[in-house]
Amino acid sequence: EIVLTQSPATLSFSPGERATLSCRASQSVSSSLIAWYQQKPGQAPRLLIQGASSRVPGIPDRFSGSGSGTDFTLTISRLEPEDFAVYFCQQYGSSSGTFGGGTKVEI
Amino acid sequence: QVQLRESGPGLVKPSETLSLTCNVSGYSIKSAHYWGWIRQSPEKGLEWIGSVYHSGSTYYNPSLQSRLTISVDTSKNQFSLRLTSVTAADTAVYYCARAPGQYQLLSLWGQGTLVTVSS
Numbered sequence: 001e002i003v004l005t006q007s008p009a010t011l012s013f014s015p016g017e018r019a020t021l022s023c024r025a026s027q028s029v030s031s032s033l034i035a036w037y038q039q040k041p042g043q044a045p046r047l048l049i050q051g052a053s054s055r056v057p058g059i060p061d062r063f064s065g066s067g068s069g070t071d072f073t074l075t076i077s078r079l080e081p082e083d084f085a086v087y088f089c090q091q092y093g094s095s096s097g098t099f100g101g102g103t104k105v106e107i
Numbered sequence: 108q109v110q111l112r113e114s115g116p117g118l119v120k121p122s123e124t125l126s127l128t129c130n131v132s133g134y135s136i137k138s139a140h141y142w143g144w145i146r147q148s149p150e151k152g153l154e155w156i157g158s159v160y161h162s163g164s165t166y167y168n169p170s171l172q173s174r175l176t177i178s179v180d181t182s183k184n185q186f187s188l189r190l191t192s193v194t195a196a197d198t199a200v201y202y203c204a205r206a207p208g209q210y211q212l213l214s215l216w217g218q219g220t221l222v223t224v225s226s
Contacts, residue, residue, distance in 0.1 A: 047213060090211070095168070
């Protein structure tokens with residue numbers, strides 16, 4: 001099973017700042033099948049990025065994804081108040097479709 | 108507007124069967140796509156449970172496969188989850204979701220329903 005590690009668990013920023021979130025896989029993820037989700041309190045996760053770098057329709061262009069192999073990154077270029085949330089990465093290239101533990105982006 | 112909504116008992120006794128249904132509105136489930144179940148708990152985080160294709164083909168998380176059945180009922184425009192022999196470790200918020208491309212890539216989620224396993 002591929003284990004995804006997101007660290008640190010919490011990052012603190014001010015609105016307007018740039019945020020860079022990390023997701024590291026225990027083994028290479030085939031075809032960069034990495035997704036990123038955003039979850040706000042009391043809500044279901046929302047898909048932001050698929051294929052490591054493709055933004056889902058409707059997602060603002062301040063969100064971008066990059067990486068390959070075992071190291072992947074979600075970047076929020078300029079944090080808006082509504083971006084403070086928990087972010088999860090997921091690999092969907094193996095049988096178990098595992099998620100990372102999440103990074104909370106707080107003010 | 109496509110919406111998904113989970114329904115089912117909020118409390119299940121240990122060793123019994125957890126059954127949930129996801130009702131889909133705004134889209135005909137028999138048209139296309141995969142339809143999946145995910146759960147989330149403080150202990151285990153997010154966990155993909157399994158998915159079913161609109162034709163009925165299923166894909167299960169190997170860790171749950173021996174206890175799991177996911178099925179689709181196109182006449183009712185819904186799909187269902189059955190998890191047998193539950194324990195406290197199965198306590199979680201359960202979500203249903205649509206996966207239009209790959210069966211684990213979940214693009215539209217229901218609001219979730221809390222299921223507690225307790226006697």
